[in-house]
Amino acid sequence: MDWQTMLFQFLGGLGLFLFAIKFMGDGLQKAAGDRLREILDRFTTNPLMGVLVGILVTVLIQSSSGTTVITVGLVSAGFMNLRQAIGVIMGANIGTTITAFIIGFDVGTYAYPIMALGAVLLFFFKKNSIQNIGQILFGFAGLFIGLEMMGDGMKPLRGAEAFIDLTVSFSEFPILGVVAGTIFTLIVQSSSATVGILQELYGGGLIPLGGALPVLFGDNIGTTITAILASLGASVVARRAAAAHVMFNVIGTVIFMLILPLFVNYVEWISGVLNLDEKMQIAFAHGTFNVLNTIIQLPFVAAIAYIVTKIVPGEDKTIEYSPKYIDRSLIETSPSIALGQAKEEVVRMGDFAIRGLQESQEFLFTLDSKHIGITEQIEEAINNLDRVITDYLVELSKESLSGNDSKLHHSLLQNIRDIERVGDHVENLVELTQYSVTNRVKFSVEAEEELKEMFNLVLDTVSVAILALDKQSKELARKVLEDENRIDELERVLRKRHIYRLNNGECSGSAGIVFADIISNLERVGDHAVNIAGTILEENL
Numbered sequence: 048m049d050w051q052t053m054l055f056q057f058l059g060g061l062g063l064f065l066f067a068i069k070f071m072g073d074g075l076q077k078a079a080g081d082r083l084r085e086i087l088d089r090f091t092t093n094p095l096m097g098v099l100v101g102i103l104v105t106v107l108i109q110s111s112s113g114t115t116v117i118t119v120g121l122v123s124a125g126f127m128n129l130r131q132a133i134g135v136i137m138g139a140n141i142g143t144t145i146t147a148f149i150i151g152f153d154v155g156t157y158a159y160p161i162m163a164l165g166a167v168l169l170f171f172f173k174k175n176s177i178q179n180i181g182q183i184l185f186g187f188a189g190l191f192i193g194l195e196m197m198g199d200g201m202k203p204l205r206g207a208e209a210f211i212d213l214t215v216s217f218s219e220f221p222i223l224g225v226v227a228g229t230i231f232t233l234i235v236q237s238s239s240a241t242v243g244i245l246q247e248l249y250g251g252g253l254i255p256l257g258g259a260l261p262v263l264f265g266d267n268i269g270t271t272i273t274a275i276l277a278s279l280g281a282s283v284v285a286r287r288a289a290a291a292h293v294m295f296n297v298i299g300t301v302i303f304m305l306i307l308p309l310f311v312n313y314v315e316w317i318s319g320v321l322n323l324d325e326k327m328q329i330a331f332a333h334g335t336f337n338v339l340n341t342i343i344q345l346p347f348v349a350a351i352a353y354i355v356t357k358i359v360p361g362e363d364k365t366i367e368y369s370p371k372y373i374d375r376s377l378i379e380t381s382p383s384i385a386l387g388q389a390k391e392e393v394v395r396m397g398d399f400a401i402r403g404l405q406e407s408q409e410f411l412f413t414l415d416s417k418h419i420g421i422t423e424q425i426e427e428a429i430n431n432l433d434r435v436i437t438d439y440l441v442e443l444s445k446e447s448l449s450g451n452d453s454k455l456h457h458s459l460l461q462n463i464r465d466i467e468r469v470g471d472h473v474e475n476l477v478e479l480t481q482y483s484v485t486n487r488v489k490f491s492v493e494a495e496e497e498l499k500e501m502f503n504l505v506l507d508t509v510s511v512a513i514l515a516l517d518k519q520s521k522e523l524a525r526k527v528l529e530d531e532n533r534i535d536e537l538e539r540v541l542r543k544r545h546i547y548r549l550n551n552g553e554c555s556g557s558a559g560i561v562f563a564d565i566i567s568n569l570e571r572v573g574d575h576a577v578n579i580a581g582t583i584l585e586e587n588l
Contacts, residue, residue: 397579430467
C-alpha cells in the first residue's frame with residue numbers, strides 16, 4: 048500500500064472540496080444579493096420563523112457555520128434576542144443537510160464539463176450576475192472532483208486490517224464514532240466536508256451503517272467550533288448563542304445514540320422503500336437527524352436559553368441596532384405622533400454618534416483594541432437606523448402634515464444625513480489610530496494634549512447639538528454655533544503649532560500627517576453639529 052500517494056490524494060481532494068464549497072457558497076451569496084443579514088434581522092420574529100430563515104440562508108450560502116457566525120454577530124449587536132438566535136441555529140443545522148443531498152446525486156461524470164462551463168462564465172464575461180453563476184458552477188463541479196479524489200485515495204484502506212478493525216469498533220463502541228466525527232470536524236471546520244467523506248467511506252463499503260451514523264452525529268457536534276470561535280471576545284449574549292449551538296447538537300446526539308438500533312433500522316427501511324444508494328442513505332440519515340432534533344427541541348427553546356444564561360453568566364452589553372420608538376401603525380392613524388416618535392429615534396441615532404466619538408477618543412489615547420469592535424457596531428447601528436428612519440419618514444411624507452410638522456419632517460431628514468456623516472468621521476478617526484499603531488507613529492506630549500483639547504471641545508459641541516435637537520431649543524442651538532467658531536479657531540491654531548513642531552524636528556512627518564487628518568475630521572464633525580443646530584434655528588423662525 049502506497050501510503051504517501053494515498054495521503055496526498057486524500058488531502059488534495061479535501062483541500063479542493065473545502066475550497067469548492069466555500070467558492071460555491073460565496074457565489075450563491077453574491078447571486079442572492081447582500082441581503083442575508085437583513086433577512087435574518089427582519090424575519091426572525093420568533094424561534095419558528097428563525098428555523099425557517101436559518102434553513103433558507105444556509106441553503107443560499109451552503110454553510111451552516113456561515114449562518115451561525117452571522118447569527119452570533121447579530122445577537123452580539125442586539126439585532127435579535129437569544130431565543131430567535133437558537134431558532135436560526137436549529138434551522139442552519141437542517142439547511143446544511145442540503146449539501147449531503149447534492150452529493151448524493153452522483154453527477155461526478157459531468158463535473159469536468161460543468162467546471163469548464165463555470166470557468167468560461169467566470170473569465171469571458173464581465174457582467175457580475177453571469178460571473179456569479181460561473182462561480183457557483185465552478186465550485187459545484189470542484190466539490191464532486193474533490194470528493195472523487197478523496198474516494199480514490201481511501202480505496203486502498205479497504206484491504207487494511209487496522210482500518211477494518213477501527214470501523215468494526217465504531218459499530219461495537221458507537222461512542223468512538225461520535226468522538227472521531229467530532230474531532231475530525233473540529234479540525235476541518237466543515238461538517239459538509241466530513242459528511243461528504245463519510246458518504247464516500249460508506250459508499251465504498253469501508254464502514255458499516257451502524258458505525259457511520261455515530262460519526263454523523265459527531266460531525267454535528269464538531270461543526271459548533273466555528274460558532275465558538277466567532278463568539279470569543281464577543282458579547283455575553285453571543286457566547287450564550289454559541290453555547291446553545293453546542294447544547295442543541297450534544298442533546299440531539301445523546302437522544303439518537305440512545306435509539307441508535309431503531310435509527311439504523313429506520314435508515315435501512317427507508318432505503319428499501321425509496322431504493323436509495325449508500326450516499327443518499329447518509330444524506331437521508333443526516334436530514335432526518337437534524338429535522339427530528341429540531342422538532343424535539345424547538346418547544347424547549349426558552350429552557351435552552353435559560354440554561355445557557357446560567358452556564359454563561361454576565362450582564363448583556365449589546366448595542367441595540369433596531370429602532371425602539373417608531374411604530375408604522377401610527378403613520379396613518381396619527382401622523383403627528385409618528386413624527387414625534389421619528390424625532391426620538393433620530394436623537395437616539397445622535398446618541399450613538401456621540402458614543403462613537405467617545406470610543407474613538409478612548410482608542411486614540413489607550414490603544415485598547417476593544418474600542419475598535421465597539422465603534423464598528425456603533426457605525427452599523429447608525430447605518431441601520433439611517434435606512435429605517437429614512438424609509439419611515441418617506442412613508443410619513445405621504446400623509447397630511449401641518450406647517451410646523453412639515454418643517455420638522457424636513458429637518459429630521461437633514462439631521463439623519465449629518466449624524467450618519469459623523470459616524471463616517473468616527474470610522475475615519477479609528478482608521479487613523481490603527482494606521483498610527485501599525486506604523487508605530489508616536490505623538491509628542493504637546494500634540495497629545497492638543498488632540499485631547501480638540502476632542503473634548505467637539506464632543507461637547509455634538510452633545511449640545513443633539514440635546515438641542517431633542518429639546519428643540521434655539522438657545523442650545525446658538526451655543527452650538529458659538530462652540531463651532533471655537534473649533535474652527537482651535538483647528539487653525541493647532542495647525543500652526545503642528546507646522547512649527549515639524550520645522551523644529553519635534554514631530555515626525557508621519558505623525559504630522561496623522562495629526563492633521565485627525566483635527567481635520569474633528570473640525571468636520573463640528574460642521575455637522577452646526578448643520579443640526581441650523582435646522583432648529585430655521586424651524587423656529
